[in-house]
Amino acid sequence: MATTYKMTYFNVRGLGEPIRYLLVYGGIDFEDKRIGFEQWPAMKSTTPYGKLPLMEIDGEQFHQSAAIARYIAKQLKLTGDDDIESMLCDIVVDTFSDFRSQMTSWFREKDEAIKEKKRGPLINETVPFYMERFEKELEKNNGYFVRGKLTWADFYVAAVVEVMEDMCKISCLDKYPNIKAHKEKIENIPQIKAYIEKRPKTPF
CATH class of the missing domain: 3.40.30.10 (Glutaredoxin)
Structure with a gap:
């Protein structure tokens, strides 16, 4: 069965x-x-x-x-070909989860005054900090996150980055062409x- x-x-x-x-x-x-x-x-x-x-x-x-x-x-x-690649997948996912948690913390803030105060640092500091590093990882790995091959880390990031943009009402992918191309590549898998x-x- x-x-x-x-x-x-x-x-x-x-x-x-x-x-x-x-x-x-x-x-x-x-x-x-x-x-x-x-x-x-x-x-x-x-x-x-x-x-x-x-x-x-x-x-x-x-x-x-x-x-x-x-x-x-x-x-x-899709977890890599050995334990090191498996760990690299986990590193990407865990790091992106750290990033996501900061975005969702801002999204769930009930006090609008506090939320507005936090928005500037979030957009101007937190987003570039992570996105610039993810951009470099993709460049280093020929458009994927782990050693130039498709892994579950690619599906995770492509799915969640879209959600984060929608939640926080920001559009930042145009600033990061590798991340944008990566997301589109995953979304165009048949x-x-x-x-x-x-x-x-x-x-x-």
Whole structure:
């Protein structure tokens, strides 16, 4: 019997999109259960740690988006050719997660005065700090993040950078041509392109 996959996440791209990209790329059938934010309070206590996305594999529940994505990547042989390349993939994803956490922290700030005060440093300092380094990594690795080959790190960054731009209402990719070209390259992989064309339209 074939393995069954069911991913539960909000009806947004967010941290679920790298997982969806990998599943789609690998031709893995999965149930894409999307819930409304209003459904979450009643559902939260039924999840292992009160977090989404949640992946069920043959009925067994797993959480932590990066761990889920890494597991799928291993099935697809997208974690590099040796332990060093596997570590390099993790470094890219973990570093990008550090970047994302700073962006989402600003996005979730409720006090508009504080939010406005933080926006300048975020756009003028945090974004260039990370994006300039990612830009150089792509240049060094012939358009990919790990030693010139396609890995799950590429799917992760391409999916999440789009979400971050939408959340923070910034458009910075034109300043970083390697990152822009990389995102477009991943989005034009036939399986990913077909998925993007039919996925639900969401704000982020």
